[in-house]
Amino acid sequence: xxxxxxxxxxxxxxxxxxxxxxxxxxxxxxxxxxxxxxxxxxxxxxxxxxxxxxxxxxxxxxxxxxxxxxxxxxxxxxxxxxxxxxxxxxxxxxxxxxxxxxxxxxxxxxxxxxxxxxxxxxxxxxxxxxxxxxxxxxxxxxxxxxxxxxxxxxxxxxxxxxxxxxxxxxxxxxxxxxxxxxxxxxxxxxxxxxxxxxxxxxxxxxxxxxxxxxxxxxxxxxxxxxxxxxxxxxxxxxxxxxxxxxxxxxxxxxxxxxxxxxxxxxxxxxxxxxxxxxxxxxxxxxxxxxxxxxxxxxxxxxxxxxxxxxxxxxxxxxxxxxxxxxxxxxxxxxxxxxxxxxxxxxxxxxxxxxxxxxxxxxxxxxxxxxxxxxxxxxxxxxxxxxxxxxxxxxxxxxxxxxxxxxxxxxxxxxxxxxxxxxxxxxxxx
Amino acid sequence: xxxxxxxxxxxxxxxxxxxxxxxxxxxxxxxxxxxxxxxxxxxxxxxxxxxxxxxxxxxxxxxxxxxxxxxxxxxxxxxxxxxxxxxxxxxxxxxxxxxxxxxxxxxxxxxxxxxxxxxxxxxxxxxxxxxxxxxxxxxxxxxxxxxxxxxxxxxxxxxxxxxxxxxxxxxxxxxxxxxxxxxxxxxxxxxxxxxxxxxxxxxxxxxxxxxxxxxxxxxxxxxxxxxxxxxxxxxxxxxxxxxxxxxxxxxxxxxxxxxxxxxxxxxxxxxxxxxxxxxxxxxxxxxxxxxxxxxxxxxxxxxxxxxxxxxxxxxxxxxxx
Numbered sequence: 001x002x003x004x005x006x007x008x009x010x011x012x013x014x015x016x017x018x019x020x021x022x023x024x025x026x027x028x029x030x031x032x033x034x035x036x037x038x039x040x041x042x043x044x045x046x047x048x049x050x051x052x053x054x055x056x057x058x059x060x061x062x063x064x065x066x067x068x069x070x071x072x073x074x075x076x077x078x079x080x081x082x083x084x085x086x087x088x089x090x091x092x093x094x095x096x097x098x099x100x101x102x103x104x105x106x107x108x109x110x111x112x113x114x115x116x117x118x119x120x121x122x123x124x125x126x127x128x129x130x131x132x133x134x135x136x137x138x139x140x141x142x143x144x145x146x147x148x149x150x151x152x153x154x155x156x157x158x159x160x161x162x163x164x165x166x167x168x169x170x171x172x173x174x175x176x177x178x179x180x181x182x183x184x185x186x187x188x189x190x191x192x193x194x195x196x197x198x199x200x201x202x203x204x205x206x207x208x209x210x211x212x213x214x215x216x217x218x219x220x221x222x223x224x225x226x227x228x229x230x231x232x233x234x235x236x237x238x239x240x241x242x243x244x245x246x247x248x249x250x251x252x253x254x255x256x257x258x259x260x261x262x263x264x265x266x267x268x269x270x271x272x273x274x275x276x277x278x279x280x281x282x283x284x285x286x287x288x289x290x291x292x293x294x295x296x297x298x299x300x301x302x303x304x305x306x307x308x309x310x311x312x313x314x315x316x317x318x319x320x321x322x323x324x325x326x327x328x329x330x331x332x333x334x335x336x337x338x339x340x341x342x343x344x345x346x347x348x349x350x351x352x353x354x355x356x357x358x359x360x361x362x363x364x365x366x367x368x369x370x371x372x373x374x375x376x377x378x379x380x381x382x383x384x385x386x387x388x389x390x391x392x393x394x395x396x397x398x399x400x401x402x403x404x405x406x407x408x409x410x411x412x413x414x415x416x417x418x419x420x421x422x423x424x425x426x427x428x429x
Numbered sequence: 430x431x432x433x434x435x436x437x438x439x440x441x442x443x444x445x446x447x448x449x450x451x452x453x454x455x456x457x458x459x460x461x462x463x464x465x466x467x468x469x470x471x472x473x474x475x476x477x478x479x480x481x482x483x484x485x486x487x488x489x490x491x492x493x494x495x496x497x498x499x500x501x502x503x504x505x506x507x508x509x510x511x512x513x514x515x516x517x518x519x520x521x522x523x524x525x526x527x528x529x530x531x532x533x534x535x536x537x538x539x540x541x542x543x544x545x546x547x548x549x550x551x552x553x554x555x556x557x558x559x560x561x562x563x564x565x566x567x568x569x570x571x572x573x574x575x576x577x578x579x580x581x582x583x584x585x586x587x588x589x590x591x592x593x594x595x596x597x598x599x600x601x602x603x604x605x606x607x608x609x610x611x612x613x614x615x616x617x618x619x620x621x622x623x624x625x626x627x628x629x630x631x632x633x634x635x636x637x638x639x640x641x642x643x644x645x646x647x648x649x650x651x652x653x654x655x656x657x658x659x660x661x662x663x664x665x666x667x668x669x670x671x672x673x674x675x676x677x678x679x680x681x682x683x684x685x686x687x688x689x690x691x692x693x694x695x696x697x698x699x700x701x702x703x704x705x706x707x708x709x710x711x712x713x714x715x716x717x718x719x720x721x722x723x724x725x726x727x728x729x730x731x732x733x734x735x736x737x738x739x740x741x742x743x744x745x746x747x748x749x750x
Binding site for chain 2: 021181286
């Protein structure tokens with residue numbers, strides 16, 4: 001077993017060429033202050049203890065590492081383990097980071113937090129922790145995502161957050177991030193911006209990764225206990241890439257573990273309608289960092305597409321680009337149809353509804369497992385639960401008739417169901 | 430089912446040496462519209478610096494006018510640019526439309542979206558600049574652009590094309606000085622000023638670092654926020670301008686939130702220049718017939734310039750601020 005040093009950004013916040021700080025001058029002092037406050041908190045045992053305490057008693061960590069025997073049997077190959085981030089409080093890994101950042105914001109004397117959200121999971125997590133610690137909370141969400149993820153909009157409002165619909169552009173995650181950054185520029189002195197993924201200007205990519213690395217650290221111990229060895233593969237979905245980096249980073253010390261990030265293939269790479277920045281993007285600057293991004297030949301950012309709102313983003317975290325270039329991880333894509341099929345596959349074989357984001361990782365594992373021997377081990381990060389997606393999935397299955405599973409192992413038995421989302425658009429505004 | 434493991438063959442582009450094939454060079458290079466000629470050390474290198482120095486010598490304040498290139502469409506945009514130059518704009522700041530303008534409020538976001546819908550590209554902006562330059566050989570011209578379109582073309586290639594189009598300087602609102610070294614070098618090699626921004630949140634020690642290698646002028650952001658007209662202007666720019674003056678002899682211009690002649694006159698009491706953008710871009714979004722739009726824009730610029738002149742006569746020069 002070779003043990004490698006874990007990657008760290010340089011003083012400018014660069015992982016290799018990627019990362020940095022490309023923001024309006026108004027925000028630069030806040031980023032410098034945030035970096036200093038974060039370094040200080042990181043070195044403070046009291047802060048670490050507080051973070052661990054709430055991870056354990058509030059979030060519900062450690063999350064289980066579960067041997068998915070039913071799925072393994074159905075696929076007939078490698079053993080599949082699921083890291084059950086879907087069992088975190090609020091139903092996804094997002095709360096690990098939201099908790100860390102809200103504790104930090106409180107320590108910095110901020111009274112208000114803002115966040116962007118795509119699928120709503122990060123928004124719900126931030127609203128939840130803000131409610132717990134008594135901070136004012138405003139969530140920016142694309143109007144299209146509010147339609148797709150209506151249950152989460154309602155949850156955030158119940159938690160006392162103001163949900164601001166973003167009506168510009170494609171009305172999805174990219175515009176929500178832009179709106180949150182503009183809000184931050186305007187209220188930077190009182191407000192902390194809780195970025196939800198390993199994207200944005202330094203120190204966000206490294207800070208979010210550190211808060212999420214609890215996933216990988218737990219998984220290493222748990223798989224050792226279960227199998228007496230490390231897995232052959234670790235698979236995770238990648239939008240901005242926080243659940244993936246959270247599990248990859250600790251495992252990247254071990255060269256025998258293959259790390260695979262799964263990007264949104266959308267309607268297929270050849271259609272241009274996808275969210276695969278690492279696979280099909282070109283390095284550029286979006287939302288404050290230099291990293292692969294979907295853009296046209298003039299440098300205009302392209303709209304991403306994914307059935308999953310959380311993967312519907314044209315950029316990706318800079319450290320993933322570094323991992324790719326350095327050969328520390330590989331990146332593949334899974335289409336909307338494959339993700340839908342995997343959603344059903346996991347429901348049928350394990351009684352677990354995965355988030356549509358996480359279903360991309362399941363779909364990849366479903367492709368990979370049959371090609372491997374039965375003593376091989378695949379560890380999939382099940383980053384979130386799928387309750388938020390059920391209406392959206394039902395509408396898709398109804399719309400697609402019986403054809404949900406092109407190439408997916410689940411086959412398709414789409415039931416004809418009236419779409420409960422029709423006619424409800426914006427109903428909660 | 431195969432075992433797909435696409436390791437990504439996408440090449441990573443070194444940031445400044447990235448010759449992406451585009452039509453970067455203006456379609457009709459105009460004779461005599463080339464880069465600024467070399468000048469003695471210490472003297473302003475570009476039309477921007479020279480114009481601001483002349484104004485300062487006369488005790489006048491500069492009116493810097495921002496428009497989005499190609500808003501509402503390329504032809505009307507050119508007519509607007511010519512009209513505002515004729516109406517008394519001392520410097521024109523030409524916005525390169527970008528899909529994700531993070532420093533801009535709703536008015537300029539909308540202008541950007543109109544220009545993009547009308548087909549404007551970075552190469553199209555340079556073409557527009559060259560056509561403006563052909564008819565207005567003396568008007569100082571800066572491009573205000575987010576960094577990604579420049580990166581995509583390549584820093585050196587973009588700067589060369591801008592200089593060839595008769596551009597004098599660049600303002601890049603999402604490129605703080607820590608990240609600006611490479612572009613500054615590329616701009617300098619082509620005789621372009623890289624105009625830095627400072628904000629009310631910038632602490633004094635940072636102001637010194639930001640303005641140290643500035644060219645043209647220093648752009649003071651008047652308020653903590655994005656671009657767009659404000660009913661009342663906060664006072665934060667007053668100490669900021671004073672702080673900037675402690676660190677540089679360069680002219681200091683103030684922008685963000687300034688829309689009316691009265692606001693412009695107030696800012697001009699402390700600054701060397703006043704930047705007005707959203708007030709004009711808002712006009713472009715009113716759906717006026719082109720001739721009427723051009724007339725109203727020119728009238729707005731005349732009104733602003735008149736307010737600055739009246740102010741200059743009634744007030745001591747800015748050095749006392």
